Amino acid sequence: MQIPSSLSLALGLALLLLWSCGTNGGTDKNLHYSDVENPPTKEGFQGDASLFAANAQRFYDAGDYLAALQQFRKQLEKDPTAVDGRLGEAYSLYKLGVNLAARGAYKEANRRLEEALDNFEKLSREIPMERDTLEGDGYGWKVRLGLALSERALGALAKRQWDRIHSAILSMEDPSEVIKARAAQKVLLKRRVDYNERALEHFRELAAMGHPAPDVILNVADMELIAGNESLAERYYLSYRDIARRSVESWDRRQREAPDQIESKNELERVLSTIEAKRRSAVEKLVKVLERLAEMRFDRGEYAEAASLIEEALKAQPDLVRLHVPMAEILEKQGKYRAALEHIDIYLRSLDSFDENAKKAAKLRSRLLDELKSAN
Incomplete structure (x- = not known):
């Protein structure tokens, strides 16, 4: 079973597909043309743990994280010790929380994200961390990545809640209500700082591994920037920019080669659709990093370099x-x-x-x- 991925900030690849644009030269070990299928219906699933796991992965890849969560839990009913099922359940909870936060359902988002974090913490106590992402089954670092992503998402959610209260305070007339709101903001600020510090610590641990996953590099760059470590963040962004460029080139190559490798018209259409979605995600991440780097150059007065970065971003996503x-x-x-x-x-x-x-x-x-x- 493929293990689900993060999020960047809203928008996302499955974790192992993200790994395909990393230090292994862009080879995707998990996308096989024969595996690209239409998502199954939600009703009537029967069978053993492996069937539920396969159904869960299809739902996850299709972005239906609630259905994926239900299928992972059915897998665990059949096989409570399945590490891939427990990891899939945790990532599904995380993605649900991120999506709920984006829709403004903060209370439910917080519940899902805390549940995800609790699951990742339990797994981290049971599964040792590898020294290199290419070692073994990779469960150890994938657990820590989920842990760090959940902590970052909870920190971001605390900021959104703080901002919502701040907007409400502007229209409050009762001084006692303002005092209560300020107290709530104080709690949320501490919560945000605590979660961000924990997330940064875990991302740094992951970045120190051999062959760190691209998602790790991007997230540690963001968190270093939030922490005020601009020069360190810039080094990570530059590293990720190179990875993202190779990823886009890799998806472009697959897009060109697919018609010569696949005879079935229906299968070719499905494969090209999948490739286009993955390419689009890679482009979006590349553009995000180019914007970040351009902003840094702009703030330092390096306008020619900043212009060159934005030009590249416009060319990638006109x-x-x-x-x-x-x-x-x-x-x-x-x-x-x-x-x-x-x-x-x-x-x-x-x-x-x-x-x-x-x-x-x-x-x-x-x-x-x-x-x-x-x-x-």
């Missing part, structure tokens, strides 16, 4: 129009006002509504026009 805003900001700093105006106009023309980001972009446009008038 339909992501919001990238034109940081490009415009960089060009403004370089005194290239007309080019900056072209980028900001592309962004503004793409909008269906006028939100806070649009207002900021409009102010930038006005400033650019003023600069052009002054120059003339």
Whole structure:
């Protein structure tokens, strides 16, 4: 059974598929053309633990984490000692929690994430940590990755809850209610700091392994940045950028080669659909890292380097129009006002509504026009 993955921040690959873009040169050990099937129906599953495990993995890969959780638990009813089932159950709980948090269901998200964390902690006490991700079955480091991801998600959830209370305080008139809200914020702040510190410790432990998984490198970079360790975070981001580039190239190659390797039209369509989804995820992660690096360069006044990174991001994902805003900001700093105006106009023309980001972009446009008038 394949073991489920994290999340980056919302959006995701299965853990072992993420591993395919790592230090093994981009070889995906887990995607086999014959394995790509349509997800089964939820009703009527019968059979032994292995069948429930297979069904659970299909649901997980399809993004139906509740159905996956149910199937993993049925697997464990048949075989309570199955480590892959326990690990799959924990990752399904984690993904459910992340999705619930994204929808604003904070109470239920917190419950699911704490349940996931509890499961990962139990597994971590039973399964030793490997020295290298290529050793053995890899359960040890996958457990620690799930542990760290759950801690990070709980820290992020505490921040969302803090922000929600902060917004509510602005409209409160009763001083006693404000005092209660401030007290709740204090608890949430401590919770966030504690979970972030624990997550960073576990991500560092994973990053110190031989052949660390790409997800580990990306997460430890994010957590080092949150902790204020910018130079260390930048080194990890640069490392992940190289991995992500190879991953995109690998999926591009598979996309080209698939028609020559598969005769069945239906199977080819399914395979190409899967490859496209995995390629899209790899591109999104590459763009995220390029944006992070560009922001760091921008803050240091290295505008040419920042522009080059955003150009690469735009080339990788040309339909992501919001990238034109940081490009415009960089060009403004370089005194290239007309080019900056072209980028900001592309962004503004793409909008269906006028939100806070649009207002900021409009102010930038006005400033650019003023600069052009002054120059003339």
